[in-house]
Amino acid sequence: MVDESVDLGRRGFLRGRRRAEPAPLRPPWSRMDRFTDLCTRCGACADSCPEGIVRRGDGGFPEIDFRQGECSFCGACADSCPEPVFDRTAARPWTLAARIGPSCLAINRVVCRSCRDACPESAIRFALAPGGVAVPTVEDGACTGCGACLAACPADAVTLHPGPETTHAL
Numbered sequence: 083m084v085d086e087s088v089d090l091g092r093r094g095f096l097r098g099r100r101r102a103e104p105a106p107l108r109p110p111w112s113r114m115d116r117f118t119d120l121c122t123r124c125g126a127c128a129d130s131c132p133e134g135i136v137r138r139g140d141g142g143f144p145e146i147d148f149r150q151g152e153c154s155f156c157g158a159c160a161d162s163c164p165e166p167v168f169d170r171t172a173a174r175p176w177t178l179a180a181r182i183g184p185s186c187l188a189i190n191r192v193v194c195r196s197c198r199d200a201c202p203e204s205a206i207r208f209a210l211a212p213g214g215v216a217v218p219t220v221e222d223g224a225c226t227g228c229g230a231c232l233a234a235c236p237a238d239a240v241t242l243h244p245g246p247e248t249t250h251a252l
C-alpha cells in the first residue's frame with residue numbers, strides 16, 4: 083500500500099524530493115486537485131500568512147511548511163488570493179490528521195508530552211503502555227491538522243496524513 087504521509091520533519095527536508103516524496107501540502111481551503119492549474123504563483127498567500135508557514139515550493143507554487151509553525155486557520159491566505167484557488171465554502175479547511183511514528187520518545191520509554199502540551203484541540207491523549215511510560219495517540223475526530231504538534235516534537239515523530247479530498251463547489 084502506498085504511504086501517503088506528508089513528511090515535513092527535518093529529516094524529510096534534508097532528504098529533498100528525489101525519492102518518491104509525497105505531494106506537497108497546499109494552504110487550507112485550496113482545491114488540492116486543481117491547484118497547479120488555478121494558481122498563478124503570485125505569492126499573495128505566502129505574503130499574507132501571519133504564521134510564516136506558507137512558502138514558495140517547487141516551481142514557485144505555495145506549500146505549507148509546518149517546521150515554521152502551525153496553522154491558525156485565520157483564512158488570510160485564502161482571502162488574499164486573486165484567483166479561484168480557494169474554496170472557503172468547503173466543509174473543512176483540509177483533511178489532514180496527525181500520526182505519531184516509532185521515533186516517538188515516549189514509545190521508546192522516554193517521558194515526553196510535548197505534542198500534547200502543544201495541541202490546541204486536546205486531540206492527543208496518553209495512556210500507560212507496558213513498561214510504565216505513557217504513549218500518545220491522536221484522536222482523528224478532534225485533530226484539525228494544524229501542525230502544532232509537529233513543530234513541538236523533539237524526535238521528528240509526527241507526520242500529517244491527508245484524508246479523503248474535500249468536495250468543492252465548482
Ligand code: SF4
Nearest residue numbers: 131153154156157159
Ligand atoms: S489560514 Fe492563516 S495561518 Fe493558516 S496558512 Fe493560511 S494565512 Fe497561514
Ligand code: SF4
Nearest residue numbers: 186187194196197235
Ligand atoms: S512530542 Fe514527539 S516524542 Fe514527545 S510524546 Fe509527542 S510524538 Fe512522542
Ligand code: SF4
Nearest residue numbers: 201225226228229231
Ligand atoms: S495537528 Fe494540531 S490538532 Fe492535530 S494533534 Fe497535532 S496539534 Fe493537535
